[in-house]
Amino acid sequence: MGYQKTILSAFKQQYQDLTFKQMGELTGIQSTRLFRLYNGHEMRLSEYEILEKLLRSSQHSLNRWQNMIQEILTLTSAQEARTLELSLERLIYKKRLQEIPEVTLSLQTTA
């Protein structure tokens, strides 16, 4: 159960804004099943594999983003960097506006 707790906690950290429904769509695991897993039900091997694969790919994506940001900052002028910053800020603001406030994910892992 120790590893289950670790992987669920990492998943919660990585996808903290997702509802159970959205997590279900992302993982292909039923939202009610996910709810049970976060409340201490034992995980199947196939479920471990799905979550691990998603975590690995999201870590890879995060590393790529970090590398790109470092590179772009060395290649662009201050003005271009400012435009890029405003553009990202705008995108985040717009996405936050569009977010439909469903029941937010309140995950509790059992000890």
Add this chain to the structure above:
Amino acid sequence: MFEGMTIFERIILESLEKNEKTLIELIEDTALNEKLIFQCLKNLAAKNIILVQERKYTLNYQGKEQWSQNLLQTDHLKLELQELLEGMLNVALKKTPESLLKIRKVHMDEKDEMILKAMLVNVEKFLQDLEKKNARSKKTSNKKIVFTGMAAYHDILHCV
């Protein structure tokens, strides 16, 4: 706080520019969903751009000089325009009967350019006349967005 304006907030301002409105009237006029409008209204009120009086939303004309300065910053306007162009491109890619976006790269001599510019002036006059027509009763979201323009290839190459 984000100082620019998204397309969602812009249409709300355009709608309120016609007259003050309730939330329901705004939903009907802008075709945005209630939650999104409510969130936008909250942000616009926080920026002092709109006022709420007896469940009616109105533009804060008294403070306009102050809040409009932020909206007129070149960086924000450029991004807002990009957003519109991107939206137009996405609509065009859906290939709906209503979408229309054409781009051409052509050589033109002085005479060709004069002819085209005269045509564009006519288009602009036609659009200005449409703007003058009283369209207060029509839905803001039913407006058409039209871009016209032309630039030299070499100028664009140096500006990207």
